[in-house]
Amino acid sequence: MTEPEFAPAGADSRPLWLVSQGDAGPLWPEGIDPAFPLAAGFLGKSGQLCLLPGPGGVAGALFGIGCPATPADRPARERFTMARAAEALPEGAWRIEGAPAGYDLTHAALGWLFAQYRFNRYKPAEPPKARLVCPNGVDAVQLLAMAAGEYLARDLINTPAADLGPADLEEVARDLAARHGAEVNVITGAALAKGFPMIHAVGRAAGPGRAPRLIELRFPGGGPAVALVGKGVCFDTGGLDIKPSSSMLLMKKDMGGAANVLGLAETLARLGRAGGLRVLIPAVENAVAGDSFRPGDVLTSRKGLTVEVNNTDAEGRLVLADALAWAAEETPALMVSMATLTGAARVALGPDLPPFFCDDDAAADALYRAGCDHADPVWRLPFWEPYEAMIEPAIADLDNAPSGGFAGAITAALFLRRFAEGAGRYVHFDIYGWQPAAAPGRPKGGVGQGMRAILHALPELV
Incomplete structure (x- = not known):
């Protein structure tokens, strides 16, 4: 990992001067002659960049932030505008100058770090070479930990x-545990089939070296008991x-x-906050083979509840x-729990706004506010109890895929x-978990969702 x-x-x-827009046009920082940037078409619009010439080449730059005051009840249309500067500036170290009062330098610096990411496992992909000097008053340790996660x-x-089957995911977990002093326990084979029969049933058809497993990490130290459970379906054919x-x-x-x-x-451990995790x-x-679990099977879960399988593609x-x-x-x-679980959630809220479910109003409010404050938006959906009957079939305690197609995220x-x-x-x-099109600080591909909302709401959740 980079x-x-x-x-x-x-x-x-x-210097990278931030230029905002007022009613009469750009608000020029002290000491900046507007003649050159105006001639270059620079007006301080959000995301605009103007390189300033000097005796040795580029002496500095202007970066437009538009009107930086966004109403609290309306999210900005572009999440990490400062990432545009990170992508476009020449190589070297840059420092932010002239930030207007109230401008979120922490958010700007995080966007810059996110813009440095490149996935280069299979071909060279050079990250931007412009580096930011962490602004005064910004917690560099916290931002670097969030970016690493x-x-x-x-x-x-x-x-x-x-290259990332169940065994490979186990190795990633072991590497993380070794870095941070956590204990690892992995359950496979007969112990998995006996103690976690639904995990075993879903994964038993996979090929050699890709057997199902339950990976457990425990972090030592004091702290509230927090359990994070993540869906690890390394590939999903849909089964039968x-x-x-x-x-x-x-x-x-x-x-x-x-x-x-x-x-x-990873983030919590780097911040020294993983005790009790x-x-x-x-x-x-979820593969297709002669021993795949089948539609119509009834599985007995670890909890003892029986589950009728009405769709093997609802395996998560x-x-x-x-x-x-x-x-x-x-x-x-x-x-x-975190999971790429239902298409219904995408139909309801699209790829950029993940729903979450929580019975506690105070906890839900804390998560929503933390998501807004840290550019990690989330949206609450209800555990709507009148729909409980939809997940109760005739021959088992529960149905993994109710018919009808309504409220799929809620029933899940x-x-x-x-x-x-x-x-x-x-x-x-x-x-x-996926960015469909490139955006500042978020290249097309895998993306984290909900992590910063949880991180910053955590003191209020426990």
């Missing part, structure tokens, strides 16, 4: 399934209810929940259910909540 970095403190740096999540989601080829193209990202909880664990990842490949909730049940047995103060969340009983608070995130 390490995010700021330019060294005290580095020989060039984001980089890890992106790397994992971007890696094809041929096989997906069309067009729907399989992005299924390397079906372990996005696991990528996000590992990224969040437990991470569970049911890692499987099956593997999460067994992991959630195990996590709940220790009655954690907070349990969070209700299904999972049945297995989370015992936790002090339970929150479920139905993420997409």
